[in-house]
Amino acid sequence: AGESLSLSCRYLFSRTLLRNMPEIADFNDSAGERALQERQRQHMARGLPKQKPIAGVKEVIVVASGKGGVGKSTTAVNLALGLMANDQSKSVGILDADVYGPSVPKLMNLKGNPELTDKNLMRPLVNFGIPCMSMGFLVEEVAPIVWRGLMVMSAIEKLIRQVDWGNLDYLVIDMPPGTGDVQLSITQNIPIAGAVIVSTPQDIALLDARRGAEMFRKVNVQVLGLVQNMSVFQCPKCNHQTHIFGSDGAKELAQTLGVEMLGDIPLHLNIRETSDKGQPVVVSSPDSPEAEAYRRVAAAVVRRLAEHPR
Numbered sequence: 001a002g003e004s005l006s007l008s009c010r011y012l013f014s015r016t017l018l019r020n021m022p023e024i025a026d027f028n029d030s031a032g033e034r035a036l037q038e039r040q041r042q043h044m045a046r047g048l049p050k051q052k053p054i055a056g057v058k059e060v061i062v063v064a065s066g067k068g069g070v071g072k073s074t075t076a077v078n079l080a081l082g083l084m085a086n087d088q089s090k091s092v093g094i095l096d097a098d099v100y101g102p103s104v105p106k107l108m109n110l111k112g113n114p115e116l117t118d119k120n121l122m123r124p125l126v127n128f129g130i131p132c133m134s135m136g137f138l139v140e141e142v143a144p145i146v147w148r149g150l151m152v153m154s155a156i157e158k159l160i161r162q163v164d165w166g167n168l169d170y171l172v173i174d175m176p177p178g179t180g181d182v183q184l185s186i187t188q189n190i191p192i193a194g195a196v197i198v199s200t201p202q203d204i205a206l207l208d209a210r211r212g213a214e215m216f217r218k219v220n221v222q223v224l225g226l227v228q229n230m231s232v233f234q235c236p237k238c239n240h241q242t243h244i245f246g247s248d249g250a251k252e253l254a255q256t257l258g259v260e261m262l263g264d265i266p267l268h269l270n271i272r273e274t275s276d277k278g279q280p281v282v283v284s285s286p287d288s289p290e291a292e293a294y295r296r297v298a299a300a301v302v303r304r305l306a307e308h309p310r
Helices: 002-020 030-047 070-085 149-161 181-189 203-218 251-258 269-276 289-307
Strands: 057-066 093-094 125-127 130-136 168-174 194-199 223-234 259-265
Touching: 002 269, 030 057, 057 070, 057 181, 070 130, 070 168, 070 194, 070 223, 070 269, 093 149, 125 269, 149 181, 168 269, 194 203, 194 251, 194 289, 203 251, 223 251, 223 289, 259 289
Parallel strands: 057 168, 057 194, 093 130, 093 168, 194 223, 223 259
Antiparallel strands: 125 130
8 A cells, every 4th residue: 555655646746737837748759859959948947146346346257166276376377367467557466366275365466464454354465566355364384274175165256255456457256166056156146247168188187177167158158168188398408398188188178068178278387487486477577488378367367257248
């Protein structure tokens, strides 16, 4: 009797589902599938918070990667500096949204706690003409951030909304690696002009980079293009070039995704040393080929934004 009751319940449930959502009955039919996807999109849209611009910020550019260790933060910092180096009339800021592993304080050679304005807003710390905000300014340098998701979301909201950014043409956000809560929270709460995906040419990094690009597409954020980082190593003694992580992997992924290849950044000792010293290569070695590579990426980003304004 119990088994018959269970079967009856399942039958009634399925009949009710089909009656209320006829698309399911025609799931294999293309028209029915499109109708189901549209209904799902409408349900999701109703549940999303309304996007609210950041006061004083014209355009937000997120720099993301599917996984850690591909040079995303170094790229974000040098991209911001490259944007300003290419056009001195533009004002640029950096938001370090990697709450668990903030790198911007080290990369930008900044320490200290933000001061508060009369309106109880945090003033960003500034170096090289770039205002910066990071969780690294609010905790001790070696202190681990042992927080659950809700606390992280609250911290991100404060880093975005409770900061006196002034007037910025571009705010570059260094996103945490992956496709989790922070990424969704940021993309759903503020209008994003475009996303830059950073990857090495290595196959395993490209798999995660593709996931990152697909995530931004699902939340209707324009993918400006891919940056292939650590693309080639040139021996400083004999100038022989070695593709340590493979060659042209990101270029092939960009073609597969139908997005632009924004540029190649070499695997160069100068980039690593200047980053560790808090003197990013774009400002410390502006005439070097490495700095020029970042400036080309910045120029490509500006061009893409102009081609597809939000």
